[in-house]
Amino acid sequence: MASEPADITDLLLRWNAGDSGALDRLTPVVYDELRRLARSLLQRERPGHTLSPTALVHEVYCKLVDQNRVGWENRTHFFGAAANIMRRVLVDHAKKKFSQKRGGSAKKVAIKNDENLQTVQFASEELLLLDSALDALDRIDARKARVVEMKFFAGMTNKEIAGALGTSDATVERDWKMARAWLIQAMNSGNPPAE
Amino acid sequence: MTRERWARLEAIFDRAIALPAAGREAFVRASAGEESLAREALDLIAAHEADHPLLDAPAAHQLPEGMRIGPYAIERVLGSGGMGVVYLASRADGQFQKQVAIKLLTAGLHAAFDQRHLRVEREALARLDHPHIARLLDSGYNSFGQPYLVMEYVEGEPLHVWRLQQQPSSQAAIELWLKVASAVAEAHRNLIVHRDLKPANILVDRHGEPRLLDFGVAKLLGESNAEATRTQYYTANYASPEQRSGAAITTGSDIYSLGVVLHELLTGELPPGNALRGDLAAVVAMALREEPHRRYATVDRFAEDVRRSLKGLPVSARPDSLAYRTGRFLGRHKIAAALVLVACTVIVAAASVAVIQARRAEQVTQYLKSMLGGSATDPDSLVRERGAAVKLSELLEQLDRRISAHPPAPEVEFELRHVIGLDYYQMGLYDQARNSLARSRQLADRLYPANHPSRHDMNLVRGALELAVGRFAEAEQILRHLRTQWRNPPPHSLAVLCANLGTAELRLGHRRRAEATFQQGLLADPSNPLLLSNSSLVFIEQGRFTEAIARLEKAAASSRAAHREPRVPLAWTLANLGLIYLWTGQHEAARRNAAESLGLFEATLGRDHPATIHPIMTLAHVTSARNPSQAEALMRRGVAAQAAALDEGHFERAVGLTHLGFVLMRGANPQEAVKPLRLALALRKKTFQPPNWRIAETEGFLGEALARTGRRVEAKPLLESSAAGFAEVYGTTNPRTQDALARLQHWGR
Known part of the structure; x- marks a missing residue:
């Protein structure tokens, strides 16, 4: 790996101290690591060993960041940033799978009625639907889109999201409910509702 | 829109x-x-x-009844804690009918940490197969990627509830506790420390069999991850002092918690309660000692003592030793702890930093010059000037503030904080030193990997600082850890490390361990002055003065030969040398060494530094016969310096009072000596436990003072006690014992 854990921690601390350039350097490292992990896990498709996006972000965090040195706020910001990166990782992966399937060249993905495969399963069409709905939501209400990213892709709690966004738990909860309903509505109708 | x-x-x-x-x-x-x-x-x-399976991955605490986790169907919540929820569940695939407990982590950010704990718990439990440890049956990830553990379901009551319901006899309670202890011992044999032993984690089933649960915060010993030795999870009432302070955790931490559990099980109260009596009280007290290494070495030994006390057999637990009490006392009195060490005729560890300082002197000088517009010379020459310590302390404070206001590059700041910490340390400003070193440590964490030499240097200084402020257990811990961490240290560094570590071990009462440590250092660097000096303490405490003198003379010679060795450590060496020459009746050598020591202290630490009391008292003794009024003036100066720096109750003050008493009693009006000597004796008795040469020394002087004023009846028991004390500590042929016997013969009639 090109980057040592110490560097990531340092970048994280610097970013949190207001050095916005640090985020630019942080992102590719986290992205690479997430993609690498996601690839190995998604390809494994072994029952009982799938991993959710949340767990992935946690894995990467544990691996890259020296947790002795970063406070709760830093973790929150890392997860806030990682939520967006995770979204990109999964969407890229889903796009690849989706195009392989449409091209018919790739091995067919077995979708059994096995709860252990759910995570692998959603990694294609449904996820792409969610992604474009989320883009649409972002254009209407960027904060709500961030809330969804953090909750869904990084498994953050309302309190943690509130911390990252500088708002209250109650606002996050309201945002989430509205965003969730709007996204479901958007995905069910096949295209986003009145924009 | x-x-x-x-x-x-x-x-x-x-x-x-x-x-x-x-x-x-x-x-x-x-x-x-x-x-x-x-x-x-x-x-x-x-x-x-509407439901949405993608968006609604449930958090662990929302799992509905009937929902499946792997092959298990959830029945109900058994309990929840900071890390997750424990469900009662059963096999849903009909393979067998058995209820199990499933521990599932709550989703969320903190789960990053908890996942690691769950992994540790899984590994710990997988290693353990013991009738009194709840067994691990299975583990995996659910469909949302959350990890879970499946454990044997124990239908029973937590220990404290069981105690209230069953009201067990002491015998029954102890027998149950022994089973729990055997479970903990099994874990320790598998290199697992539980770290959260408490009644709530011990379930007693309906057959009265206990099961140990919840290895969620357990520590797998030998794991390389340093973080894993520390944890923020603990239960205050049952946690050992090292857990509460965030220090490293060992099996001793579990022994402590087991002690609390036993105490509560027997008395219904948390310690310290007064209900326990006799051997059992001593046994529990030993388990509850503050320093982990002074508790039982293993759970098995603890259990053995408990078993023996049940049968009325003698136990191995001993009441607190002198060293322990002293250590505790010193731990509470940080002030001028360098002096505290010397009170035990110790040479302070300050030289350890000399090397490092020498290496970085260039950098400091550069920085000082830049800060002060070129007016500053190198810090050594500043110190060399009389009274410069005060100026230097102001300078350091100024630097401190400037660096905080305008932090330089982290690498530079690390060096500066380090050096400033060293300087504060050398000047006895320990709180400032600690702050500065803490900052330096923070920076090191950002800059250097765990095994970087700069970190070793810093830890060496941290250890020396803890030693200087009397936190011997902490010093020992830091330094012992450093010794294992440091691959191929330079011989000089190893010598300094051993000098400090050995001294800490000696202070904690581990004479043999200290001897081995000093020996290790001497093999690496046989002429290291600090090491030579400190290793003489082993002899001094045993009254082996000839060997102590030889060692100290070698240390002094070595110190003088070293090009840049700072003079503060040499001053301590000479002070001790003077004192031992005095004790062995070599007054000219005593005077010479004490005079040089005093000169060095005055030049480096200042004329009114309380350290001066040590050479002063030797000078006063050798002057008293020839010129009593000069001796008295000297002692009064030393006592005043102490009074200005130390609390009234500080046991160091006994040194000044004892020897002031000595010169007064030999002067024109011996009656004046009685009051300071009584004060000194009270202080020393409060601090030390007889037999102790310090108590014996003051008793002898007080006895003589009383006899000189005609109060022979009061004097006799004091003189007898003094002679007996010296004889017990030093043996009958020791010159100080001979002195005390002569005093008893002359004044005790």
């Missing part, structure tokens, strides 16, 4: 979903005003009510 329209939609949605379902449509239509907005709001509300 316009911002206004979105805001209206949101307002309607928020309020509508708070209403009962039946009233929503009417509310929406009334508040929307127009059909299209109402339609959108109603669609959203319908979506709000």
